Amino acid sequence: MNLVRNHVLISIDAGTIMAGARAVEKALVDEINRQGLAGEIAVLETGSIGATGQGVVIVVYPEGLYYANVTPEDASEIVEEHLLKGRPVKRLIMTEMPRQQVIRKEKTGLLKEQARIVLRNSGVINPENIDEYIAEGGYEGIERAFTELKPAGVIKEIKDSGLVGRGGAAFTTAMKWDFASKAPGDPKYIICNADEGEPGTFKDRLILEGDPHKLIEGMMLAGYAVGAAKGFIYIRGEYALSIERLEKAITQARLYGLLGENILESGFSFDLAVMKGAGAYVCGEETALIESLEGKRGHPRNKPPYPVTEGLWGKPTVVNNVETLANVPEIIRNGAAWYRGYGTDKCPGTKVYTIIGNVATPGLIEAEMGTTLRDIIYEYAGGIKEGKKFKGALVGGAAGAFMGPEMLDAKMDFVNLKEYAAVLGSGAILVMDESTDIVGMLQSVLHFFKHESCGHCVPCRLGTKQLVEIVDRIAGGKGKVEDIESLVKISEVMRDTSFCPLGQSLNLPISSSLKYFRDEVYGRVQQPA
Amino acid sequence: MNLEELKKIREKAQKDVELRQKQSRVRIVVGMGTSGIAAGARDVLKTFVEEVGKRNLADVIVTQTGEKGLASQEPMVEVFEEGKPAVVYGNMSPEKAKRVVVEHVVNGHPVSEFAI
Numbered sequence: 044m045n046l047v048r049n050h051v052l053i054s055i056d057a058g059t060i061m062a063g064a065r066a067v068e069k070a071l072v073d074e075i076n077r078q079g080l081a082g083e084i085a086v087l088e089t090g091s092i093g094a095t096g097q098g099v100v101i102v103v104y105p106e107g108l109y110y111a112n113v114t115p116e117d118a119s120e121i122v123e124e125h126l127l128k129g130r131p132v133k134r135l136i137m138t139e140m141p142r143q144q145v146i147r148k149e150k151t152g153l154l155k156e157q158a159r160i161v162l163r164n165s166g167v168i169n170p171e172n173i174d175e176y177i178a179e180g181g182y183e184g185i186e187r188a189f190t191e192l193k194p195a196g197v198i199k200e201i202k203d204s205g206l207v208g209r210g211g212a213a214f215t216t217a218m219k220w221d222f223a224s225k226a227p228g229d230p231k232y233i234i235c236n237a238d239e240g241e242p243g244t245f246k247d248r249l250i251l252e253g254d255p256h257k258l259i260e261g262m263m264l265a266g267y268a269v270g271a272a273k274g275f276i277y278i279r280g281e282y283a284l285s286i287e288r289l290e291k292a293i294t295q296a297r298l299y300g301l302l303g304e305n306i307l308e309s310g311f312s313f314d315l316a317v318m319k320g321a322g323a324y325v326c327g328e329e330t331a332l333i334e335s336l337e338g339k340r341g342h343p344r345n346k347p348p349y350p351v352t353e354g355l356w357g358k359p360t361v362v363n364n365v366e367t368l369a370n371v372p373e374i375i376r377n378g379a380a381w382y383r384g385y386g387t388d389k390c391p392g393t394k395v396y397t398i399i400g401n402v403a404t405p406g407l408i409e410a411e412m413g414t415t416l417r418d419i420i421y422e423y424a425g426g427i428k429e430g431k432k433f434k435g436a437l438v439g440g441a442a443g444a445f446m447g448p449e450m451l452d453a454k455m456d457f458v459n460l461k462e463y464a465a466v467l468g469s470g471a472i473l474v475m476d477e478s479t480d481i482v483g484m485l486q487s488v489l490h491f492f493k494h495e496s497c498g499h500c501v502p503c504r505l506g507t508k509q510l511v512e513i514v515d516r517i518a519g520g521k522g523k524v525e526d527i528e529s530l531v532k533i534s535e536v537m538r539d540t541s542f543c544p545l546g547q548s549l550n551l552p553i554s555s556s557l558k559y560f561r562d563e564v565y566g567r568v569q570q571p572a
Numbered sequence: 573m574n575l576e577e578l579k580k581i582r583e584k585a586q587k588d589v590e591l592r593q594k595q596s597r598v599r600i601v602v603g604m605g606t607s608g609i610a611a612g613a614r615d616v617l618k619t620f621v622e623e624v625g626k627r628n629l630a631d632v633i634v635t636q637t638g639e640k641g642l643a644s645q646e647p648m649v650e651v652f653e654e655g656k657p658a659v660v661y662g663n664m665s666p667e668k669a670k671r672v673v674v675e676h677v678v679n680g681h682p683v684s685e686f687a688i
Contacts, residue, residue: 046625048634079614083621105633127614128604129636168589177578178585186575299581300573308574 048083049126050104054166056091056252057245057284062098063114070118071101075126084126090253092166093407095399097137102166111137160385160393161369162409165253170288173295176256182301184375185263189309192375197268198224201371203379205391210236210364211439211468213457216371219361222351224269226359231271233262234336234355234362237278237285238320238327241440242491243471246395247365249407251278251285254369255292259302259315261368264375265361266313273314275355277332280319289317324495328543329362331497342499343543364468366395386412390456394467398424400474401431412456416446419455420474431476435559438473439466441488442548445481447559463555465548481560482567486514488552496545503546506537510549522568531557587630597631598677600624602664603648604636612665613647619666620649623673632677645688651676662688 053059053068068086075084092100098112101121108131110121117135124130168175176182188197202217223231235258239247251258262274278286293315296302304312318336320326326335330344333355354360370392374382383391390412396419399405403425410419416436420426427433435447443466446453457464475484493507513530516522534550541547557564602608602617613636620634642648645662651672652658659682661672668686676682 046621046629046634048621083618105635127636128609128638129601130638174581174585175589177582178589182578183582186578190575299578301578307578 047085051084051086052089052102053086054092054100055088056249058095059099060284064099066115067099067113067118070115071122074118074122078122078127080126087169088171089168090165090170091249091407094404095406109137110135159409160373161250161366161395162253165249170253170255171291173256173292173299180376181256182260184260184372187375188264188267189307194268194270197264197375200375200379204374204382206370206374207457208364209366209468211465213464216363216367219351220265220268223359223361226352228359230273231269231358232355232360233265233271233274234360235262235276235365235368236327236329236332236362237276237365238332239279240324240327241442241469241471243399243440243473244397244469246397246407246470248282248285250365250369252288255288257369257372258365259292259296261371262315263313264371265363265368267311269361272312275336276315276317277320277336278317280321286317286319325497325543325545328545342497387456389458394455394470396470396472398472398474401428401476402474403428413454415452415454417451419472427476434475434477434479436472436474437484440469440471441491442551443471444551444555445559481556481563482518485552485556486518489514492549500542500546502537502540506533506546509533517567524568524571526568527564596633597654599633599635599652601650602636603646605638607643608646608648611646615666616647616649616664616669619669620673623670627678629677660688661686
């Protein structure tokens with residue numbers, strides 16, 4: 044055995060790569076070799092550790108010390124001072140990090156470890172090494188499914204766990220699988236929707252970058268449950284690192300015989316393919332996604348029939364979001380009762396959020412369902428930057444809802460958020476401090492929709508254009524009271540008549556901004572004489 | 573691959589991952605200040621790492637620290653054993669390090685002639 048004294052984990056995700064993580068990694072390795080420490084110090088890549096905007100982040104074990112904003116020039120100091128002489132480089136130690144240790148669990152009022160189910164391995168294991176995933180209990184779920192549960196048992200376990208889709212619609216996962224398993228037609232397909240396009244959201248990307256095997260196992264379990272032998276991961280084309288890691292992970296799983304024919308001598312065969320999207324927002328809608336997968340233009344289909352009966356190439360198809368599928372292996376491995384220990388009775392489990400905007404520590408967190416917005420902002424994200432006042436948050440990305448201070452104590456889960464439940468899906472929380480201009484925010488949201496409208500149906504194609512013209516007028520100080528009324532009216536018509544959720548969801552940011560920031564918006568238009 | 577083989581891979585991999593954040597029975601701390609390094613602490617540290625690795629001692633951590641302030645005794649090494657007082661060794665060399673691993677770390681008898 045070769046004893047490794049220190050492990051240096053370098054967080055490699057799209058953000059840290061842009062900050063120069065590869066150069067830092069090379070500098071560290073070069074310096075370690077130069078100092079003759081190769082063999083006793085190992086440099087490993089890992090996924091996101093959950094902090095963003097802090098440059099290149101590394102963790103040194105066994106101390107568990109985090110360094111932030113590391114540059115290649117710092118490498119020699121870290122190696123010589125810390126790794127050789129054992130003196131941590133104080134000036135680089137990360138002082139502000141998203142809280143990961145303890146949160147309040149409101150049910151019991153007890154302090155407990157942050158509930159990490161989906162992100163359990165992210166930032167801990169090397170995502171490019173299947174052995175590390177296996178060491179953390181990986182592929183135990185599939186083992187239990189084969190030996191104990193069988194397909195019907197897998198669906199039952201998921202049903203008992205109460206898992207609902209994390210993509211936004213909050214549809215019961217077990218029901219979807221059950222429909223697909225009973226639907227006539229062969230072959231059947233599993234699709235993972237990894238076309239994460241909601242502005243401000245990058246949780247799926249970080250799940251994929253940090254723990255790709257979790258998704259693979261989740262898809263295997265879905266395939267086993269519904270009787271599908273083929274799965275597709277439809278992923279946003281810009282997610283270069285996720286794609287690279289997924290493909291590596293798939294290759295490793297094939298080498299181990301965990302994908303392919305007769306997996307673990309169970310008689311079950313399953314394989315995966317990664318398909319890249321071309322950057323259209325609408326392709327996140329499941330039927331548009333299926334069209335795109337079939338090689339056609341990404342237009343939504345008429346529903347019904349739903350994909351569970353007629354999906355990809357007209358065959359029964361399950362489309363699940365990345366986060367939903369990433370929950371599956373842990374549920375099957377630990378059992379439904381264990382899963383129900385997290386979250387609330389009606390919404391068990393956790394939710395992954397990306398917190399951005401005017402907070403002290405933007406980043407990626409996983410919180411139990413039912414955690415309040417206040418706790419998410421003040422406990423996890425360190426509160427508002429520079430001690431300013433909280434004004435509001437845009438929750439759920441562009442198709443999300445504005446929430447004012449009165450929503451701070453709202454419990455974040457699919458039941459308590461009621462009309463805003465859909466915004467939970469993307470998990471984007473954009474926090475605004477007192478200096479933020481709501482009209483300006485609305486303007487960017489509406490411009491985004493105009494750009495992304497696919498043009499398939501009239502209400503959305505023309506509506507988004509009108510909305511942009513009106514909001515520009517208001518922002519330019521030339522708006523009238525009637526303009527605000529038009530915004531509401533047009534978006535309501537779009538909500539009721541648009542073909543797909545893209546046009547339907549636009550009413551949410553408009554109506555919610557008026558609900559919580561009415562005076563501010565009305566203050567921006569010319570007052571009637 | 574079958575289930576049995578998967579289990580074997582898991583057991584092996586678990587050992588490797590545990591090493592990173594392991595709970596240790598014995599912690600060997602080598603003083604790596606400037607005078608320590610000048611007196612040969614680097615080779616002492618290397619020897620500890622090799623010896624511990626060779627014997628597959630999964631519950632032993634070898635780590636380093638800065639100047640202790642007793643330059644005349646460098647290289648200095650401290651051995652912390654769970655539930656026992658720490659032992660400080662001075663004027664260490666790679667040969668002495670090998671004996672400390674065998675007698676103290678493995679068999680639990682501090683090498684009193686090296687202790688200060």
